[in-house]
Amino acid sequence: MGNASSTLTQYDIEEVQRHCNNLFSQQEIVSLYQRFCQLDRNAKGFISADEFLSVPEFAMNPLSQRLLKMVDGLNFKDFVAFLSAFSAKASLAQKVEVIFKVYDSDCNGKVTFNDMIQVLQDLAGSFMSDQQREEVLGQVLHEAGYTKESVLLLDDFIKVFDHANLKMEVEVPVD
Amino acid sequence: MRKLFTWGRRSAIERGEMSKLKSSSSELDLDRPNIEDYLPSGSIQEPHGKLCLRDLLDISPTLTEAAGAIVDDSFTRCFKSIPPEPWNWNIYLFPLWCMGVLVRYLVLFPLRVIVLTVGWIIFLSCYIPVHFLLKGHDKLRKKLERCLVELICSFFVASWTGVVKYHGPRPSIRPKQVFVANHTSMIDFIILEQMTAFAVIMQKHPGWVGLLQSTILESVGSIWFNRSEAKDREIVARRLREHIEGADNNPLLIFPEGTCVNNHYTVMFKKGAFELGCTVCPVAIKYNKVFVDAFWNSRKQSFTMHLLQLMTSWAVVCDVWYLEPQNLKPGETPIEFAERVRDIISVRAGLKKVPWDGYLKYSRPSPKHRERKQQGFAESVLRRLEEI
DSSP, rough: OOOOOSOOOOOHHHHHHHHTOOOOHHHHHHHHHHHHHHTTTTOOSSSOHHHHHHHHHHHHSTTTHHHHHHHHHHHHHHHHHHHHGSSOOHHHHHHHHHHHHOOOTSSSSOOOOHHHHHHHHHHHGSSSOHHHHHHHHHHHHHTTOOOOOOOHHHHHHHHHHHTOOOOOOOOOOOO | OHHHHHHHHHHHHHHHHHHHHHHHOSGGGGSSGGGGSSSSGGGOOOOOOOOHHHHOOOHHHHHHHHHHHHHOOOHHHHHHHOOOOOOOOTTTTTHHHHHHIIIIIIIIIOOOOOHHHHHHHHHHHHHHHHHHTTTSSSSHHHHHHHHHHHHHHHHHHHHHHEEEESHHHOOOOOSSSSEEOOSSSSHHHHHHHSSSSSEEEEOSSHHHHHHHIIIHHHHHHEEEOOTTOOOOHHHHHHHHHHHHSSSOOOEEEOOOOSSOOOOSSEOOOOGGGGGSSSSSOOOOEEOTTTTOOOOOOOTTHHHHHHHHHHHHHSEEEEEEEEEEOOOOOOOOOHHHHHHHHHHHHHHHOOEEEOOOOOGGGSSOHHHHHHHHHHHHHHHHHHHHHHHO
């Protein structure tokens, strides 16, 4: 199933569904497969960074480089597993985990002050100075009971987003 | 805190200056209306209240937009060759289909090749003498060449068994007017040319197409451009203007989308055709996909393969509507004018509009779009910081 041939068998669909913990329906997985094959131009079995960036809406996104690190070179199964956090059925914990992974760019399970500053830099660009970023982040951290030296783990993130109404859903078009 | 407040005021002034730049600059990036007006934006509701850690860490709107773009986006949809519905096969239909294939490839195709060859022989045997012998009599030569080009285009259309229905009044040859049409394939030009000898503005192609462009199309007065050259735009704009001023020149046909689209959508029109200060006559073209999909997916096939595909199908059926000429309304910018004409054409041909520039097929979006998002975010954060 590594190479993107044009047909998916029922076994393949069920395997992918298991891998993403049944967060997508079988029809959605078929649609995602069509999309995967559309983006993967030479049927390599994965989508390269260049092919992701050929979608202008994605290339314009401030967090595109961070996301690219997470999706570049994924095969179809992992591609669906990544997108499953954006399914309507995904739990809050799963969504927070994706957010945590975006912050934790060195994948060591810890988010430092510097990591957060860098994401803020991606989001605000040149419209906030370094000093403003540090001031803003320092202030909200202090109010939440952390300091600039604090290192946040996934549990801290889950605590911060406790009871939050996170709207992080993508609709998979099913023809 | 006060420092942040003064920064906030300064950004408003900068924003004002940026909008002044929009209307006067001829930069490629400032060429279009605000994409944010068209794109679905979940985070329009501006959050209020004091800024807390959760608000700052919450990147979910941006992440959702990115994931949404990965799953489906309106730009890629414009260039997808949507295959026709496969038939419901059964034991009776399949032999019929096989016979159809045999007829198309073994009977129709050779006949069409013969028709095209005869057409070329007639055309060349008239065109070459006219072109060289009548060098001194320009007016007569132009008239004859015009008729001959219309003739060879009719032969081309016949070679695909083209069934074209023209609606609306035939274009009249007047100065100070341009024709704009939606673009699906290079055959758009041939279909329109068989009715009226237009002058065309095209990308220079390699191979035999390029040869045809530099010899025959030169005689109807064509303009060439090169997508990859940045300075090219000014040169082309100047040549467009010169062409329109000339009373003798053939009417100019422009495809403002700048690239072939799959005949279900229209991408944004380039404003070049709309700031020439003349009348714009819209032409809408819609192909009937039941017979053949006329979309030339230049990424997937060469023009020769595309022509062969057309010549081995049953027919090319399309509708051409010549619509009411439009002028720039007082107080309207060229971009708004282009959008208005795009609207007219899209409604007539039943196409959906998307807010993308066709050239994004060949290049990445400019950083200005991302900067706009970043600016919005930064201002929202700083504003909430001031609220107590």
